[in-house]
Amino acid sequence: MTGNENYIQLTSAEIACIWSEYMNDTMSTCILGYFLSHVKDNEIKSVIQFAYDISTTRIGKLSEIFNNEKIPLPIGFTNKDVNINAPRLYTDPFMLQYLAHMAKVGLLAYSAFVSMGARKDIKTFFTTGLQETSDLFVKSTDVLLEKGLYIRAPYIAYPMNSTMVETNKYLSGFSFFSKQxxxxxxxxxxxxxxxxxxxxxxxxxxxxxxxxxxxxxxxxxxxxxxxxxxxxxxxxxxxxxxxxxxxxxxxxxxxxxxxxxxxxxxxxxxxxxxxxxxxxxxxxxxxxxxxxxxxxxxxxxxxxxxxxxxxxxxxxxxNEWMEHPPTTLDKEKLAKDKNFSN
Structure with a gap:
């Protein structure tokens, strides 16, 4: 990579994004792999399988980026962090609701990752991830709706006309003398x-x-x-x-x-x-x-x-469970600890 005259080094933001995504995807494969070993409903299983395949593919692509940049691969989460043979802990409907919720979390994360990327391959990776996560959200919510499990937002009456706010009392939520x-x-x-x-x-x-x-x-x-x-x-x-x-x-x-x-x-x-x-x-x-x-x-x-x-x-x-994110060098410590033997 460094021998290529057109090579552009990853920025700190891009390193943060790929590191965070690797941690999240390795965690996801552990959870989704466990779900797959216990889910009974075939429609829900297909959505879980879709999510699992996305995460495993991303891990492969992220590993390639880390290796090409000669950045140490994060420890993340492995088979040591999951026992897929453990008894069933969650019901099928909860697994599906979990997927829909985590897809929403992922949409927010990927939107941020896309906006922080500058290098073309990184932007492409996260733009693709944003689309895949959007597809997962649609698939999971569609099945929730089909099974009558989707929790809709409250309904309100349609407005009759458009109006302007006339007083700053509109912003007040506290009053002893009038109703909110x-x-x-x-x-x-x-x-x-x-x-x-x-x-x-x-x-x-x-x-x-x-x-x-x-x-x-x-x-x-x-x-x-x-x-x-x-x-x-x-x-x-x-x-x-x-x-x-x-x-x-x-x-x-x-x-x-x-x-x-x-x-x-x-x-x-x-x-x-x-x-x-x-x-x-x-x-x-x-x-x-x-x-x-x-x-x-x-x-x-x-x-x-x-x-x-x-x-x-x-x-x-x-308990030594928190992995250290990539960080800058402590230049002051480096200066103090340098070897004067030469």
């Missing part, structure tokens, strides 16, 4: 999304606590379940107070198995990934919402998620 204005469609859509995100997070955290042999991990996962349930309840209350039905999913998602199909290293990474995605969702929701009480909720709940993620990182570091 009704939620607008944008605010409802973000409340809906964050309720569903927390419902998925709660189920995953509970399942990971159920299978973990580590008391620190169990405690942290159960705390995550409680945080997700609390946040979902707060967002649901905003809808209910607006006389709008809050979305809900089935509680029949997890079996009573306590045999670990996944390593604690994998489950901790997965929940950290979801925590980061949740923080991003809250920031987006706060910026899109116009009623001040909603903005305050998103901001204060973001702090709780950030502290939860920090405590999770401490557990990962303590």
């Amino acid at each position: 204005r009704p939620l607008n469609a944008i605010e409802i859509s973000h409340l809906y999304m964050n309720i569903l995100t927390n419902q998925i997070g709660s189920k995953l955290a509970l399942s990971f606590a159920q299978i973990s042999p580590n008391s620190d991990v169990q405690t942290w996962m159960l705390r995550g379940k409680d945080i997700s349930n609390k946040h979902a309840k707060i967002f649901s209350s905003s809808l209910i107070d607006n006389d709008t039905q809050a979305p809900s999913s089935s509680d029949v998602c997890i079996t009573d198995s306590t045999t670990p199909p996944f390593s604690d290293k994998l489950t901790m990474f997965h929940m950290s990934l979801l925590s980061a995605a949740g923080s991003g969702n809250y920031a987006t929701s706060a910026s899109a919402s116009q009623r001040s009480d909603l903005i305050v909720n998103y901001e204060r709940l973001s702090l709780e998620v950030a502290q939860y993620a920090k405590d999770g990182a401490d557990i990962m570091i303590k």
Whole structure:
């Protein structure tokens, strides 16, 4: 590669993107491989197989990029992090809902990766990944709809005409003297999304606590379940107070198995990934919402998620489960440690 006069070195952003994607895809193949060994519904199995094939293909292409650039391949996740022969932990409908949710997370990630790429091959890789992830989202939601499992956003009456905001009271969410204005469609859509995100997070955290042999991990996962349930309840209350039905999913998602199909290293990474995605969702929701009480909720709940993620990182570091991302050299340390023997 370096002998090519047209060779362009990867930027720090591009290295970050391929490293992050390798970590995510190796995690995904472990989870999807386990799903494939237990799923019974053929339609759901075909969607899982589609997702698994995408991830395995990406890992091969990413490995080639790392090797060509002579960058050490990340450790990521391997067969050591999954036991596909462990008893069934999730129901088929939950596997499908999980796929649809992770496809949404992937769409956001790939959009960011595409925008950070400059080199043509990197942009092409992530543009293709964005299309593949979009196809996965469509396939998974189509099957959810066919089986009556898709949780729709609340309906509202169509507007009769277009109007302008006439007073800054429109932005106020707190008043002892007047009723809060009704939620607008944008605010409802973000409340809906964050309720569903927390419902998925709660189920995953509970399942990971159920299978973990580590008391620190169990405690942290159960705390995550409680945080997700609390946040979902707060967002649901905003809808209910607006006389709008809050979305809900089935509680029949997890079996009573306590045999670990996944390593604690994998489950901790997965929940950290979801925590980061949740923080991003809250920031987006706060910026899109116009009623001040909603903005305050998103901001204060973001702090709780950030502290939860920090405590999770401490557990990962303590157990040597956190892989070091590529980083710059410490030039000051390099200067101090250089060899003067010559």
